[in-house]
Amino acid sequence: MSIICVSSPKGGVGKTTCTANLAYGLRRLGYRVIAVDFDPQNALRLHFGLSLDDSRGFVENAVHSEDWSSLTVEVADNLCVLPYGYPGQQLRKTFEQYLLNPGFLRSRFTSLDKTRGTIIIADLPPGDSAALQAVASLADLRLTVLLSDSASVSLLPIVESGDYYPANVPANSRHGLVLNQVDPRSRLNSEICTFMEHRYGDEIMGLIHRDEAVSEANAKQRIVFENAPGSLAAQDIDALVNRVMKELVRLEKRGG
Ligand SMILES: Nc1ncnc2c1ncn2[C@@H]1O[C@H](COP(=O)(O)OP(=O)(O)O)[C@@H](O)[C@H]1O
Numbered sequence: 635m636s637i638i639c640v641s642s643p644k645g646g647v648g649k650t651t652c653t654a655n656l657a658y659g660l661r662r663l664g665y666r667v668i669a670v671d672f673d674p675q676n677a678l679r680l681h682f683g684l685s686l687d688d689s690r691g692f693v694e695n696a697v698h699s700e701d702w703s704s705l706t707v708e709v710a711d712n713l714c715v716l717p718y719g720y721p722g723q724q725l726r727k728t729f730e731q732y733l734l735n736p737g738f739l740r741s742r743f744t745s746l747d748k749t750r751g752t753i754i755i756a757d758l759p760p761g762d763s764a765a766l767q768a769v770a771s772l773a774d775l776r777l778t779v780l781l782s783d784s785a786s787v788s789l790l791p792i793v794e795s796g797d798y799y800p801a802n803v804p805a806n807s808r809h810g811l812v813l814n815q816v817d818p819r820s821r822l823n824s825e826i827c828t829f830m831e832h833r834y835g836d837e838i839m840g841l842i843h844r845d846e847a848v849s850e851a852n853a854k855q856r857i858v859f860e861n862a863p864g865s866l867a868a869q870d871i872d873a874l875v876n877r878v879m880k881e882l883v884r885l886e887k888r889g890g
């Protein structure tokens with residue numbers, strides 16, 4: 635089982651879009667992928683074709699159910715989603731309390747690991763949260779999504795401080811940045827992108843161009859690969875998927 639944590643100190647940067655596209659892309663490579671929504675906005679499911687009035691969600695049963703595989707919604711062969719749902723304030727708080735217990739999420743994630751080659755990919759709410767601490771302390775790969783704009787640059791000290799992710803990340807794990815909404819037509823955007831590439835080098839795991847194809851696909855509840863396979867964003871996401879897959883294989887080999 636491999637675990638990917640997709641987060642950001644900032645909202646609206648493309649975390650959910652990246653999570654969904656990575657899930658589809660990794661599945662295309664033959665993995666069994668389970669996408670888990672830890673954001674009360676409950677938006678991840680919309681990328682998997684679930685309708686707005688579908689109220690299914692795992693959080694309301696997360697504490698009492700020891701086997702989370704019974705809470706998954708299968709959306710395609712080898713592709714499942716655990717929508718956040720609408721648990722209400724009390725159940726949400728209880729869930730967050732349980733997330734503080736180090737063994738809780740580990741055992742629930744293990745319950746999802748029914749076949750070899752399972753990848754769990756978690757979409758987090760913006761900023762710090764009990765979910766971020768719990769997921770990042772288990773994840774093989776921590777992906778931080780940022781935009782190439784000045785607001786994201788101003789958040790770099792938070793990411794660099796080492797305080798954003800928990801201190802106890804797994805020894806055999808790594809961090810990667812995804813720069814989203816890259817726009818070569820904007821000078822500022824390009825300059826920031828060059829700065830980030832220079833500063834972070836190999837830690838940058840993907841650049842995704844700003845592309846209408848992404849928002850159009852989101853609006854149609856389709857995935858960019860299917861809706862606009864020739865688009866720039868589809869090519870970028872394809873490259874990101876391949877890079878992520880390589881990192882997971884490398885980490886697995888290192889871990890023995
Ligand atoms: N590369 C991109 N090009 C154009 N629009 C994008 C791109 N990535 C994300 N978006 C749009 O930005 C908005 C925020 O994306 P979302 O994935 O919901 O962000 P987050 O989960 O970080 O809040 C959505 O409307 C999405 O369609």
Ligand SMILES: [Mg+2]
Binds near residue numbers: 650675
């Ligand atoms: Mg989101």
